Amino acid sequence: MRPAPRLAALAATAGLLAAACSAPSNGPAAPADDTFVIGLGSEFDTLSPVMGYAPDGGSLIYEGLMSRRADLSLAPAVAAAPPVVSEDGRTVTFTLRDGLKFHDGTELTSADVEYTYEAVLDGANNSPIRGDYAAIERVDAPDEKTVVFRLRHPYAPLVQRTTLGIVPEGAPPAGDRPVGSGPYRFVSRTPGDKIVLEANRDHRAGAPALGRVVLAFAEDDNVRATRMSAGEFDATILPPRAAARFEGQGGVTVHTVPSADYRGIMFPLDHPVTGDRAVRRALGLAVDRQAMVDTILAGAGTPAFGPVSPDTSWHNPEVTGAPAGDPGAARDLLDEAGWKPGEDGVRVKDGVRASFTLMYPAGDSLRKELALATASDAKAVGLDVRLAGLDWDAIEPRMAEDALIMGYGSPYDPDYLNYELFHSSYARQGFFNPGGYDDPEVDRLLETGRRSGDPAERKEAYLGFQKIVHDDAVWTYLVFLEHVYVIRGDYQGVRPGVEAHEHALGGLFRDVHTWRPAP
Template sequence: MRNNSRSSSVPRAAAAARSGRSLRPWAAVALTGALVASAAACSTPGGDKGAGKAADTAVVGIANEPETLSPLLGYGKDGNSKIFDGLLTHDAEMRLKPALAAELPKITNEGRTYTYTLRDGVRFSDGQPLTAKDVVFTYRTILDKNTNNASKAELDALQEVRAEGDRTVVFELKYPYAPFAERTVLPIAPEHIAGKQDVNSGDFGTKPIGTGPYILTDWRKGEKLTFKANPQYWGGEPAVKKFTMAIIKDDDVRATRLRSGDLDGAILPPNLAATFKGDQGRKTLAAKTYDYRTVTLPTENPVTGDTAVRKALDVAVDRQAMVDKILDGGGKAAYGPVPTDSPWFAKGTERVHDLEKAKKILDDAGWRPGADGIREKDGRRASFPLWYLTGDKLRQDHALAYASDAKKAGIEVKVQSGTWEVIEPRMKDDAVLAGGGSPADPDFDQYSLLHSSLAGDGFNNMARYSDPDVDKALVDGRQSGKPEERKAAYDTIQRKLAENPGYTFLTHIDHLYVIADRWEGLTTQVEPHDHGLASGPWWNVEDWAPKK
């Protein structure tokens, strides 16, 4: 547990070393125990060329920009927000540890009651004290039917949350949801500010107030977010006093800005990260991830909705070639949302690249090669469009490789790029080179990816996948408190995906970051798909200290 009364000049890294008990993600513990933009023109975010060289200032380049900074609408739900804190947070090994809570929760009532005691003396950046009412307000608001939070299904297990005095919060669950503690990394919003606004349209999403290590000072949409250190932060004032995240969607532009000195660090695809090898004063850090790339196969498209086409594509694709050539070995073949080195992976669901098998599947289903080699059935060509996000070189390379492999089997994949605004209306009928993945628990990603109730719900279940056995297994997996039952449920899901692959999973990708080697404390965590504000070496920028 951190010492709240220590001087703010004490490095937070030292405080982290004195942190209290930690709890490994349920995925590891239970199984071991039970089963063994382009940026706005090319302007420098910090102002002058070379900005960010001061030891107390850092400028980094990220690829994606949040739609909102309100945790009530989904921002920071997986932890690591710079503006807010959750009751719990993760350490470098992804173990849960106390944040706004003084200690890990007391779990009673056969896993249905979680009781948290708040850390004493925590204040929001406007000086107002944090109380249990703020925690209750946050969770109740997210679950309110009128709140536009697409992730509220993640709190399905929560029946009631209540305050008992100013420092105690009690969560009552409908069922013993094993990974519930992981859900309490969710950032806490101040009721005295957010509660006085319309949750969906108020300015809290652009002018947030939190308890975190940094305070937002400027947000220029499409260009940058700028933060300053919170001098009243309960964990001690960060040594990096000014922190800027430049929004640079294009990989090549991000690399150019890093090379010119405009940026101190950036996330880069493997081929661009390799160009910085040997650069003096910079280091490359790799983060293992659950981040996958997949092709959605919409059920309502007459070609991608055909089970034979799906199964043929699943074995026609050369996943290992993608790992070797696109990722330069920085990743692994993907056969579903769970990486092959995860304890949750269902062994035996690997699919071998077999072009002849793909052709036979199509032949047997009546898809015959036409004059140009593209197959046809009942007068319909085996052809469909595949969209990827403009400027994302990794998605582009995956899409082109997928199209090349598909063509060898007689399926035409027409690769196109666009913004999400262009792509989203087309997702019902057109394939998309999508991404996802969460290391916290299999429920976190798989339910929203596959459950039929979420088909067509924004970016949830983009393929509109529907399988009653998968739906049942998803519910069993989140509602059972027994490790062996959960493992069986997620094994079922992976085997069903092999039988009827509504997505073609391609690779799991390691994230690469190139960053100036000027600070102590540069590390990475096991990362989810969503990388940028919360991930990378800056996951703990509040703990960095200048090199001596």
């Protein structure tokens, strides 16, 4: 692959860093022209699986017991085969592959698996994903190749949760010098700029064709598009309109991939305006989701009315609405709830103006445009939505007071994300349930879905959960996205599939270790 001059220099720098910082490699050093630079829109908070890095398997550094194919099905990774589950669903047994090694050359055994999960469950580590594994009573390693999960109760999503990366026994939970068994080994990290990885030439599936991968961070969508055009990136992910310039461009491929990734408005529920369900429901009626899809997404998406994608079998078909909105019904609802138009057109109730702030991350052009469209539709029914583009450090402390354009969504089991976003035990825990939603029936349904081993009972629980959350208008859901990737060059092994809202190296890039330049 032809590198731009900057990339050649970057590869040379990475080679020096590898010599200084990385574990020795048994294979030859990657040549300078073998560097592949991926532009990502957000930086990782951590590189430690214990602390929540890539729990769904979107990592090149680590491997879990299981991995996920592009079609969302599970395949053995560190495990030699799918697990054996006891009749009561409370014992899940894995057998590990032979000959597995970490990047530092040490053998990967069941003791490492046991340590990884115990570290997640250790309250002293304060892992943000600890609640996802709360069904685990203990993990046993009766011999070097056997791992046994003992569960407090049946937990249907457990096997899906075992995509969590395995770390060496005794590894510090912070993971500042990550060591895994994946197709790439860690070389260096420059905070705010990039992470450099090099091929693990001893990987169980063979050495990746791309000898070095650089993950470069550029939060601003327009900056990523510009750097892609300038040849600084070999691949990136962009909003549809920002990617449009690359359509039909020679030597560049644009991939549009379906996802369960949504954008919606999270409301602070103690706010004098957004705490009123009538206001929230009216906004949901007022917004023209179809126009957002047609214009902001350039057709690369669908209207959203709830947190579960209609493309999954878990979706409740009652959770829907008019894609183009119904501003007349919104005005009627506000009138009935006592929100009357004031002299300036903004509605008022008991001396309170129907005004609130809607935040969005300043570098995210897609969320900015969704916020602008929402404010325009809201104004037409007498709601004053004031916009604030901020960085995440400024956004997080204000989420209990101001609304926020958020992104989440998963095509996996509905226990994913929904428990943390809507169960009262997670109220105001960072970006989990930041609005403080608390409904005992929703709690009960989410707990039933998490604990039951009966597929029919689980399905009913999640259908009921969706209906309540929709009727309460806890969020105003706007759109489900199609993810748009731009890749320079022609590669074999690029496998689009249904995607989640990823904060690790997920989506199309999760299989970059299988890509090979086309002959």
